[in-house]
Amino acid sequence: MTEVQTDQNQVRSSREDDDIIQIKEMHKWYGEFHVLKNINLSVKKGERIVICGPSGSGKSTLIRCINRLEEHQKGKIIVDGIELTGDLKHIELIRKEVGMVFQHFNLFPHLTNLENCALAPIWVRKMPRKEAEEIGMNFLERVKIPEQARKFPGQLSGGQQQRVAIARSLCMNPKIMLFDEPTSALDPEMIAEVLDVMVELAEEGMTMLCVTHEMGFAKRVADSVIFMDGGEVIESNEPNEFFNNPKSDRTKLFLSQILAH
Amino acid sequence: MAENVSQDEGKTLSHLWRNKESRAVIIQIVTLVVILIFIGLILRNISINLKAIGKDFNFDFLFIPAGYDITFQPILDYSPEDNHLWAGVIGIVNTLLVAISGIILATILGFTLGVLRLSSNWLINKMSYVFLEFTRNVPLLLHILFVHAIITHTLPIPKNAISLNDTFFLTNRAIYLPEPIFESGFWLTAVAFFAAIVFIYYFKIWAKKTQDETGQIYPVFWISVAALFGAPIIIFLVSGSPLSWGIPVLKGFNFKGGLAIRPEFIALWLALSYYTATYIAEIVRGGILAISYGQTEAASALGLRKNRVLQLILIPQTLRIIIPPLTSQYLNLTKNSSLAIAIGYMDVVATIGGISLMQTGKEVETMLIVLLTYLFFSLLISAIMNFFNRKIRFKER
Numbered sequence: 001m002t003e004v005q006t007d008q009n010q011v012r013s014s015r016e017d018d019d020i021i022q023i024k025e026m027h028k029w030y031g032e033f034h035v036l037k038n039i040n041l042s043v044k045k046g047e048r049i050v051i052c053g054p055s056g057s058g059k060s061t062l063i064r065c066i067n068r069l070e071e072h073q074k075g076k077i078i079v080d081g082i083e084l085t086g087d088l089k090h091i092e093l094i095r096k097e098v099g100m101v102f103q104h105f106n107l108f109p110h111l112t113n114l115e116n117c118a119l120a121p122i123w124v125r126k127m128p129r130k131e132a133e134e135i136g137m138n139f140l141e142r143v144k145i146p147e148q149a150r151k152f153p154g155q156l157s158g159g160q161q162q163r164v165a166i167a168r169s170l171c172m173n174p175k176i177m178l179f180d181e182p183t184s185a186l187d188p189e190m191i192a193e194v195l196d197v198m199v200e201l202a203e204e205g206m207t208m209l210c211v212t213h214e215m216g217f218a219k220r221v222a223d224s225v226i227f228m229d230g231g232e233v234i235e236s237n238e239p240n241e242f243f244n245n246p247k248s249d250r251t252k253l254f255l256s257q258i259l260a261h
Numbered sequence: 262m263a264e265n266v267s268q269d270e271g272k273t274l275s276h277l278w279r280n281k282e283s284r285a286v287i288i289q290i291v292t293l294v295v296i297l298i299f300i301g302l303i304l305r306n307i308s309i310n311l312k313a314i315g316k317d318f319n320f321d322f323l324f325i326p327a328g329y330d331i332t333f334q335p336i337l338d339y340s341p342e343d344n345h346l347w348a349g350v351i352g353i354v355n356t357l358l359v360a361i362s363g364i365i366l367a368t369i370l371g372f373t374l375g376v377l378r379l380s381s382n383w384l385i386n387k388m389s390y391v392f393l394e395f396t397r398n399v400p401l402l403l404h405i406l407f408v409h410a411i412i413t414h415t416l417p418i419p420k421n422a423i424s425l426n427d428t429f430f431l432t433n434r435a436i437y438l439p440e441p442i443f444e445s446g447f448w449l450t451a452v453a454f455f456a457a458i459v460f461i462y463y464f465k466i467w468a469k470k471t472q473d474e475t476g477q478i479y480p481v482f483w484i485s486v487a488a489l490f491g492a493p494i495i496i497f498l499v500s501g502s503p504l505s506w507g508i509p510v511l512k513g514f515n516f517k518g519g520l521a522i523r524p525e526f527i528a529l530w531l532a533l534s535y536y537t538a539t540y541i542a543e544i545v546r547g548g549i550l551a552i553s554y555g556q557t558e559a560a561s562a563l564g565l566r567k568n569r570v571l572q573l574i575l576i577p578q579t580l581r582i583i584i585p586p587l588t589s590q591y592l593n594l595t596k597n598s599s600l601a602i603a604i605g606y607m608d609v610v611a612t613i614g615g616i617s618l619m620q621t622g623k624e625v626e627t628m629l630i631v632l633l634t635y636l637f638f639s640l641l642i643s644a645i646m647n648f649f650n651r652k653i654r655f656k657e658r
Binding site for chain 1: 574581
């Protein structure tokens with residue numbers, strides 16, 4: 001896996017110990033609609049950030065901009081020293097380093113769980129199949145479902161599917177993991193098994209950005225919590241301060257709604 | 262006592278009827294008996310009726326001269342002195358010819374239309390929509406008559422033929438194309454073509470094995486394209502271009518030389534193709550729309566390029582959805598080709614099932630031949646498509 005990292009040095013401009021993600025004065029529009037307004041965010045290596053906010057606040061759009069599933073129109077996004085522009089080579093390099101987990105898993109239904117995991121190592125990292133499948137098995141073991149390797153995603157429960165999806169991303173050995181509401185589509189009893197995997201990952205020092213409403217998870221692992229509303233970052237603080245001493249009224253209202261039950 | 266026994270019997274019978282497995286067996290036996298009785302009655306009816314009008318059941322008529330002319334016989338030669346069997350073979354070949362060329366054109370048109378239907382360009386989208394709806398909602402027979410009328414009524418007689426570069430001639434009798442004349446040495450080019458196919462087959466296997474073992478990825482698609490076109494072209498040129506064209510020339514009232522394509526064939530072929538293509542277009546559109554955009558996003562997020570997303574994620578899933586309904590459209594096209602009789606295209610229905618029937622009075626035998634012909638081709642198409650379907654099905658490994 002190491003030989004792949006060398007070809008990034010050509011396009012990398014900043015130093016290793018800088019922030020791994022830098023977003024500067026970033027704006028995004030959907031046609032006339034201003035979705036993201038002047039976003040400034042920097043994430044250090046190993047930092048765990050939880051992004052929350054009411055629906056439609058732009059939190060998913062924000063993390064989808066980081067691997068260019070959405071295009072930003074103004075400002076800068078620099079990931080691992082590579083600036084995100086229309087340059088396909090840059091996008092490809094960044095996507096190799098950034099894993100993403102989706103709300104609806106988006107596993108490939110025509111491939112087995114192991115093939116789902118091995119696909120990108122084989123076709124992007126150009127790995128021999130045996131090696132790729134070993135890595136796949138390794139991560140399926142990490143998410144505690146090696147026995148499901150040769151089944152198809154459709155044969156698994158939601159929680160298991162999401163764990164396969166996490167394993168699939170990890171097989172690319174990413175430096176950053178993005179989670180887009182990973183537990184929102186799950187039955188309550190399956191949320192825990194997915195959060196356990198995420199907590200474990202956080203404890204190993206993975207750089208993580210999670211859009212989630214799981215406040216317990218935020219309190220437990222987040223280095224900082226960001227609250228967004230109306231396309232803006234309203235408040236960003238470390239979790240204790242954020243939950244016990246929110247500054248803005250909008251944050252207070254949101255927290256009172258989400259923590260009421 | 263007697264009462265008890267009958268009660269017990271009643272119990273076991275109703276028990277058998279209520280048991281899921283035994284009930285299934287009973288229903289099947291009853292169905293089978295009913296069907297056998299039905300078939301038996303029909304056969305009895307046929308033999309009684311044939312006897313009543315003094316006919317017997319045999320296929321001897323196949324070997325007496327047919328005596329009628331077949332206007333379109335592009336592959337095999339036929340003359341009125343040939344027997345009914347040979348006339349039937351010519352008809353079957355004509356059916357096959359229009360079915361195969363129709364399936365090819367319908368597939369190309371259908372996939373193109375299906376993709377155009379998804380276009381975000383307003384004009385393209387609406388134009389393909391209007392064409393689709395108009396075509397689908399008019400009976401196929403009208404389309405065939407329509408195209409046939411256009412060719413026979415608007416094109417000029419051979420004397421005033423519309424000439425395209427003096428090599429193609431459009432007339433109301435036929436469309437004349439240059440005929441390829443293969444000279445000695447052309448077989449080398451043909452061999453190169455088939456060698457290229459064999460090469461591609463083994464190259465694919467080898468490339469997959471190499472990728473599995475070393476991770477190295479070869480541009481299989483482009484190498485295949487290069488081999489398929491490059492090898493025959495190079496051999497063709499090296500062997501001194503052993504191919505010439507017989508240009509049709511007007512002699513007297515008609516053209517001589519070249520390939521003559523009859524208006525009946527063109528009308529049937531075009532109408533069948535674009536009519537079936539509209540159904541295929543909807544199947545293709547449905548197949549593409551059925552795959553959620555999340556699949557593309559997930560694959561892109563893993564770092565796969567656009568062409569790989571298409572190759573590894575989208576096409577395999579789309580094919581799975583569209584192949585079964587595509588099969589029934591191919592079957593429809595083949596069976597609809599029997600409408601040929603409306604414009605005098607000599608297919609199997611017009612020859613053995615039409616003129617031969619009239620001349621010999623062998624209704625049962627000729628219809629049986631026509632029926633078995635369609636049944637055979639339909640089963641053949643199904644078998645081929647099922648083979649493809651099995652190849653791309655979910656496999657547990």
